[in-house]
Amino acid sequence: MRVAFGSVPKDGGTFTFYRNLRLALRAHGVDLRCVSVGRDEARLWEDGYADAGCTLLAPRAIGLKAQARAFADWCEAEEIDIVMGINSGGILSSFPHLPARIRVMARCANAFDQGYRVTMAGRDRLARIVALSPRLRDDLVRDYGADPGILRLIPNGIDPARFDAAAAQPRGQGARLELGFLGRLEHGQKGVLHLPAIVDALLARGVDFRLRIAGKGRHGDQLRRALAGAEAAGQVEFVGALGPDDIPDFLAQTDVFVFTSRFEGMPNALLEAMMAGAVPVCFNIAGITDFMIQEGRTGHLVAQEDAAGFADAVAGLAADRTRLATLHKAVALDARARFSNAIAAASYAALFTEIMAEAPPHWVPKPWADFVPDANFPQTWRRFVPPGVKEWVKGRRFAYQ
Structure with a gap:
């Protein structure tokens, strides 16, 4: 069985x-292909991430018409059975x-x-919709008219073997609590500009800690300025973007994520x-982080934007290393x-x-004359704007929010 999955080889959740699943699906007789289409996706392509299935x-x-035709022709030549368009405009436009x-x-x-709207693209052709968490499933039905009969809940899957050595590493052994953040340094989704308030609250509570921040993103410079004092004092360290092979070691050295x-x-x-056994302290996202984390058993959940509550949860783990060790083992087993x-x-x-x-x-497929x-x-003049200019505009917009 051959499945085409719309994505780009690069650092990101979609890829x-x-x-994570390509090799695991082979054992079930499924050949999963990663397909990128068009100029914009070509510019995002990173050779270091690509493999033989890309x-x-x-x-x-x-x-988009040229992209859609190229994809449709490729599907015929490769005898593709199932298409998952994800967020590729060219692939989604090919559905009719x-x-x-x-x-x-x-x-x-x-x-x-936008993610929900793209999910429902070509709804007349959708045989199934996979939602990764209960929140996504429920939102699609309630707010976007998805048919519950074709919805399936399938969470993401991680290869545990990559993190076995990290999970075996004891946590909380040092006097200083090791904290870790790993992700895109961007505030709109990732909330990174809450980190300075959390750091200040931890310092006010007298917690002995070091926060290592791994990642890059448009708010990285702003975050670093806000944490300059803590960085100079050794309580914060920016380690830059990590490749996939570097992540297990980073997490093995992290007591609290x-x-x-x-x-x-x-x-x-x-x-x-x-998977690595780093004890998570998370802002609660209903139907998502509270689906993944069991409060008090595999980590801690804190109300959104509550820096004081976040610091209280971390301080509690710093003070009770026996509980930290228990949570470390429990979260690795549960994952x-x-x-x-x-x-x-x-x-x-x-x-x-x-x-x-x-x-x-x-x-009955529509003729290409009716594309x-x-x-x-939408095909607007913005498609002719170079990606670098778009990123600069986004950065300026967020700088004033």
């Missing part, structure tokens, strides 16, 4: 899904033109309006920390029982088999 189509194409024998699925990975996101879908960084890539791969393979066992839908771009990707 991490592909990387394909780049129409790398110079700007228009694909033959009925190619089944179409959606995977909802983030709890925000600091998670400040304001919205997510099923965050891989948090899953990796859990393996619920969120391994083997469990996720088995769930997806069963779903693919279920879909292909059904009769093809009664569907209309997917409504979530």
Whole structure:
């Protein structure tokens, strides 16, 4: 069975899904392909992340019709059975033109309006929708008209073997509590500008700690300025972006994983920390972090934007190292029982088999003369603006918020 998954080889959650499940799905007879289409995705492509299952189509194409045709032709040539378009405008725009024998699925990975709208793109063709967490599933039904009958809850899966050595590492052995943040240094989603208030609250409580911050992003410079004093005093350290091979060692040296996101879908960084036995302290995102973390048993959940409450949870772990050690073991075991890539791969393979066992839908592909771009990707003059300029504009906009 051949499944095309719209993504780009780079550092990000969407490609991490592909990387985590490709080999695990092979054991079930599923060939998962990562497909990138068009100029913008070609510019995001990073050779260091690509593997033999990654394909780049129409790398110079700007228009969605050219991208969609290139993808449809590739699907025919490769005899693709199932397509998951994700957030690729070219792939999603191809749906009305694909033959009925190619089944179409959606995977909802983030709890925000545009993510939900993209999930519902081509809803007439959707055989199934996968939601990563209860929050995503419920929002899709209640607010976006998704058919509950085709929705399936399949959480992300992480390979536990990558983190076995980290999970075996005892936690809380030193006088200083080691805190770690791993993720994009961006505030809109990741909430990184709450870190200075959390650091101040920890200092006010007299906690002996070091916070290592791994990642890069548009608010990195602003965050570093806000934490300059703590960095100079040795309580904060910026370690830069980490490659996949560096993450287990980083988490092995982390007693408490600091998670400040304001919205997510099923965050891989948090899953990796859990697999590694780093005890998570998280802002609560209803239906997401409280689905992943069991309060008081596998970590701690704190109300959004409550820096004082966050510091209280961390201070409690600093003071009670026996409880920290208990949570360390519990979270690593719980992650393996619920969120391994083997469990996720088995769930997806069963779903693919279920879909292909059904009769093809009664569907007549539209001719290319009737092509209309997917409504979530309007073709405006902005597509001619270089990506660097777009990022500069975004940075300026957020700087004044």
